[in-house]
Amino acid sequence: MIWYIARRIIYLIPTLLIISVIAFAVIQLPPGDFLASLISKAEETVDQAQVDALRERYGLDEPIYVQYWKWISGIITRGDFGDSFEWNRPVSDLIWERLGLTMVISLFTLAFVWIVSIPIGIYSAVKKYTIGDYLVTIIGFIGLAIPNFLLALVLMYIAFRYFGQSVGGLFSPEYIEADWSLERVLDLLSHLWLPVIILGTAGTAALIRVMRANLLDELSKLYVDAARARGLSELKLLFKYPVRVALNPLVSAMAWIFPALVSGSAITSIVLNLQTTGPLLYRSLQAQDMYLAGSLILLVSVLTIIGTLVSDILLAWIDPRIQLQ
Amino acid sequence: MQPTHTRLNAAAATDDVLLEVKEVKTHFFTDEGVVKAVEGVNLSLKRGQTLCVVGESGCGKSVTARSILRIVPPPGEIVSGEILFRQRDGRTVDLAQLNPKGREIREIRGGEISMIFQEPMSALSPVHTIGSQIMEAILLHLTVTKQEARKRAVSMLDLVGIPRPSETLDAYSFELSGGMRQRAMIAIALACEPQLLIADEPTTALDVTTQANILDLIADLQQESGMSVLFITHDLGVVAEIADEVVVMYLGRDVESGAVDAIFHDPKHPYTRALLQSIPRYDSRDNKRLYSIKGTVPHPFDRPTGCPFHPRCDDFIAGQCNLIDPQRALISRDHSARCLLYPTAAIHNPDEEPAT
Amino acid sequence: MTGATTPPPVDDRAEAAPETRIVVANQWQLIWWKFRKHRLAMFAGLVTLLLYAVALFAEFIAPYSAGTYSATHTFLPPQNIQLFQQTETGWRFYPHVYGHKVQVDPESFKRTYVVDEEIAYPVGLFVRGEEYELWGLFTLDLHLIGAAQYGDPVHLIGTDRLGRDVLSRTIYGTRVSMSVGLVGVGLSLGLGVILGGISGYYGGLIDNLIQRAIEILRSLPTIPLWMGLSAAIPLTWPPVRVYFAITVLLSLIGWTALAREVRGRFLSLKTEDFVIAARLDGVRELQIILRHMVPSMTSHIIASVTLAIPGMILAETALSFLGIGLRPPVVSWGVLLQEAQNVRSIATAPWLLFPGLAVVVSVLAMNFLGDGLRDAADPYQT
Ligand SMILES: Nc1ncnc2c1ncn2[C@@H]1O[C@H](COP(=O)(O)OP(=O)(O)O)[C@@H](O)[C@H]1O
Ligand code: SF4
Numbered sequence A: 001m002i003w004y005i006a007r008r009i010i011y012l013i014p015t016l017l018i019i020s021v022i023a024f025a026v027i028q029l030p031p032g033d034f035l036a037s038l039i040s041k042a043e044e045t046v047d048q049a050q051v052d053a054l055r056e057r058y059g060l061d062e063p064i065y066v067q068y069w070k071w072i073s074g075i076i077t078r079g080d081f082g083d084s085f086e087w088n089r090p091v092s093d094l095i096w097e098r099l100g101l102t103m104v105i106s107l108f109t110l111a112f113v114w115i116v117s118i119p120i121g122i123y124s125a126v127k128k129y130t131i132g133d134y135l136v137t138i139i140g141f142i143g144l145a146i147p148n149f150l151l152a153l154v155l156m157y158i159a160f161r162y163f164g165q166s167v168g169g170l171f172s173p174e175y176i177e178a179d180w181s182l183e184r185v186l187d188l189l190s191h192l193w194l195p196v197i198i199l200g201t202a203g204t205a206a207l208i209r210v211m212r213a214n215l216l217d218e219l220s221k222l223y224v225d226a227a228r229a230r231g232l233s234e235l236k237l238l239f240k241y242p243v244r245v246a247l248n249p250l251v252s253a254m255a256w257i258f259p260a261l262v263s264g265s266a267i268t269s270i271v272l273n274l275q276t277t278g279p280l281l282y283r284s285l286q287a288q289d290m291y292l293a294g295s296l297i298l299l300v301s302v303l304t305i306i307g308t309l310v311s312d313i314l315l316a317w318i319d320p321r322i323q324l325q
Numbered sequence B: 001m002q003p004t005h006t007r008l009n010a011a012a013a014t015d016d017v018l019l020e021v022k023e024v025k026t027h028f029f030t031d032e033g034v035v036k037a038v039e040g041v042n043l044s045l046k047r048g049q050t051l052c053v054v055g056e057s058g059c060g061k062s063v064t065a066r067s068i069l070r071i072v073p074p075p076g077e078i079v080s081g082e083i084l085f086r087q088r089d090g091r092t093v094d095l096a097q098l099n100p101k102g103r104e105i106r107e108i109r110g111g112e113i114s115m116i117f118q119e120p121m122s123a124l125s126p127v128h129t130i131g132s133q134i135m136e137a138i139l140l141h142l143t144v145t146k147q148e149a150r151k152r153a154v155s156m157l158d159l160v161g162i163p164r165p166s167e168t169l170d171a172y173s174f175e176l177s178g179g180m181r182q183r184a185m186i187a188i189a190l191a192c193e194p195q196l197l198i199a200d201e202p203t204t205a206l207d208v209t210t211q212a213n214i215l216d217l218i219a220d221l222q223q224e225s226g227m228s229v230l231f232i233t234h235d236l237g238v239v240a241e242i243a244d245e246v247v248v249m250y251l252g253r254d255v256e257s258g259a260v261d262a263i264f265h266d267p268k269h270p271y272t273r274a275l276l277q278s279i280p281r282y283d284s285r286d287n288k289r290l291y292s293i294k295g296t297v298p299h300p301f302d303r304p305t306g307c308p309f310h311p312r313c314d315d316f317i318a319g320q321c322n323l324i325d326p327q328r329a330l331i332s333r334d335h336s337a338r339c340l341l342y343p344t345a346a347i348h349n350p351d352e353e354p355a356t
Numbered sequence C: 001m002t003g004a005t006t007p008p009p010v011d012d013r014a015e016a017a018p019e020t021r022i023v024v025a026n027q028w029q030l031i032w033w034k035f036r037k038h039r040l041a042m043f044a045g046l047v048t049l050l051l052y053a054v055a056l057f058a059e060f061i062a063p064y065s066a067g068t069y070s071a072t073h074t075f076l077p078p079q080n081i082q083l084f085q086q087t088e089t090g091w092r093f094y095p096h097v098y099g100h101k102v103q104v105d106p107e108s109f110k111r112t113y114v115v116d117e118e119i120a121y122p123v124g125l126f127v128r129g130e131e132y133e134l135w136g137l138f139t140l141d142l143h144l145i146g147a148a149q150y151g152d153p154v155h156l157i158g159t160d161r162l163g164r165d166v167l168s169r170t171i172y173g174t175r176v177s178m179s180v181g182l183v184g185v186g187l188s189l190g191l192g193v194i195l196g197g198i199s200g201y202y203g204g205l206i207d208n209l210i211q212r213a214i215e216i217l218r219s220l221p222t223i224p225l226w227m228g229l230s231a232a233i234p235l236t237w238p239p240v241r242v243y244f245a246i247t248v249l250l251s252l253i254g255w256t257a258l259a260r261e262v263r264g265r266f267l268s269l270k271t272e273d274f275v276i277a278a279r280l281d282g283v284r285e286l287q288i289i290l291r292h293m294v295p296s297m298t299s300h301i302i303a304s305v306t307l308a309i310p311g312m313i314l315a316e317t318a319l320s321f322l323g324i325g326l327r328p329p330v331v332s333w334g335v336l337l338q339e340a341q342n343v344r345s346i347a348t349a350p351w352l353l354f355p356g357l358a359v360v361v362s363v364l365a366m367n368f369l370g371d372g373l374r375d376a377a378d379p380y381q382t
């Protein structure tokens, strides 16, 4: 097992490298030298010495690979992601809490997706071709077809129109800027349900279908008959064997569900005005605040890669066949 | 009941009959139509004996076996017939009448009747250890503690000839070879000392040497425990080696049944003869081409009229075989064939009736 | 004698081989038979065809052009079609919509519309309206549906903040949104078939590399990446170039699923008898791929493509909705939904969400269709 994990982590290195290159490319993509745009935006005249210091720091006069090297080595050795020009603060000051909240939302959504989709998937497979199964299938398809942001808009409209409530945000106004405390955590939890449902709908619909298909596959396998021939009751049989085996692909589905959640939360967060990475990335892209944008893309990607790694390890842990390969 | 049946039922009265299958029909109600997989099969198995069911692939052997254990997959259902099984406590139950999900049949499964399958790989769970599956059977049917169950599991693995049994207990099926898997399946099946073992082509997926080993193992275990074996195969070589009685099946029914000697040395039904002619013999000197039965088993939707074998039969009698569904004809005391070549009238003749 | 003439069982490869030609000739027929049994998929197929027809004939179907605006009819609510009108002699068939009166709230100065049943604007099919050029070829003024008298304000789904007809704009949006999906999937398919094919056919190191690349791409959060990349598209680019840039971006990340599918098919086909036979006959590799392997995968690929289009449509909608995908004056469903970006605008004009309904319907239809196709693609499996 330890070897397996070690191998997976080594595999990660080229992935991380590629991600960092992509993120760096995003930083470099906008035409022109960003210092120039910085200077043009600045209200007061900029001190020439300061500009030279920045040039030196980011290696702007040097070849592109040197710039990349300066950037990435700064991140790895010092946790220095560069400065946000719009906020006039180091990027690292701005991102960690937002990254944490992104993580919290994604994990809660993942839990929601699993808790809802597994029992429904089992029901749908065991009762296949019944009205209940058709209903689940149709609702699932609709869940897959509604874009997150549209669902967010519709739910917000319903809440506004029929309950006179303005939903959105992750905190009540009094807690937005407050320090972390038990009350703030509780406040967060009470706001979490809406984004979790919105983000989780598509994933839940997808996983129900995966679970149903897998379970149908497994139900017709010989080992199920063999266990039945041993005298096991239908319910115990169902949960001990086919459901257990059908869970494996579900765990491996986490490898794409998690990136999809993080990805989807970007847009949903913008619509619902959540304090996650999404809106910050959006604003930074519009303001061409490229170090902030690049860092966000880098970190969000790393986050999903770690999610994928965790799902791989989990899968190896529950499926003894994996480690052998 | 027709007279035919009362005649053969005589055997049921004697104590040593463990299982009696009478005119069982199992159909699959698919979207495309009804598949009559088993269409009136009869078997009778005595205590301690081995009954072999032979026939080409698709003749309903597996469905017959599953019908006995009531594990026919949907949309399959037993539509008629009786499956009389004498339980340990002396009661006779009709398995065909039991609720397939009910308690009664579940106590019989694994406890009194066990089954092993053709593919030992897929018959074992890919994500559970061998031990977890043996102990499951033991804990279901015997009142023992977990430790005792574990001990018994180890001794069962030892009994079936698995080396280092206590290590194998924690192994997964993919870590074992095909032969070892089948041994493990046998260990699971025999863990609760069933009265009847149903073996559905247990050696077909194995290589020749392993096949012989597994056959020997089953024979040895049967000797020791005195259980009965219902052995399904399409390999007549295997039949010759292990059978006491033989039932030849074609298109979901028994076409000929009798003692192994009678079937091999005095086959009556043209299908049995054709089967026997198609086994390769290493003692045959001449280079005659191996005989093979003409045509293939028809699709169950196109069940031929009259005698179901008539499109492929060498002795086909036009105007009769394609119209009349042959009844069972008694050849001798326990040898019967369903073929129009033999007069069923014999059955009605009281003189021929064997003394009981 | 039916028994003797029955075809051999399907798994009997050796016996089936001489009949391969007949089997291939029948494959599409078998697929069609199986597909036809899928009621829902059939219906979804019909809806999909309809949507593409709308995309093709948008100018004819829409009552107005995408840009027609009316300063006096901003945020006009949808008008219900009344089929009958009461006259002195009874009811008569006279499809029309009611007019509106504007009321200004004396305190807040907010304008609201009140239905005015005194005014009836007749509505008709095949009416004369604005002139348009269909595909740049014909100049016509015939519209499938619209005000029977040219100039009457008939807005069945209401208007937006500039008084533009939401229905017409959604119809025009169909063209862009549905075609982004199609073109994007076309590009993805090219990449997927080439890379997946190479991967599956040659195996070994190349396969390994491509598989790793796919894994990496799949583990990335696509929307932030798309956001980052599309934000780099210069604002000065003409709409058509932006359209292609976005499509390319979408397909650059979207090809992986198709590549996996193709690779899987290749791997299983590689061992099939007829491919081995072709190779033994000394047929060149490329020819094997093109002649024998690609055609036998077509049905599966069609199914996968159908299932991939909705993803593209959703992605385009999301990006444009955020304002970093397609931009006005291009009209796509996502661009239209931009008008409904916050609760306040939805509260004043919920009908602005109508393009969202179009998204849901099209994605649903193509998912059902693709699902049915995938089931039917294996005519031998039950
Ligand atoms: N689940 C099922 N659904 C429909 N038909 C089935 C099913 N299982 C078996 N059959 C049909 O029953 C017949 C007998 O099958 P089987 O008992 O497996 O044959 P054998 O074991 O003698 O090879 C076959 O024609 C097969 O097509
Ligand atoms: S009944 Fe006729 S067709 Fe059937 S086995 Fe006997 S001779 Fe052959």
Ligand SMILES: [Mg+2]
Pocket: B058, B061, B062, B200, B201
């Ligand atoms: Mg069988």
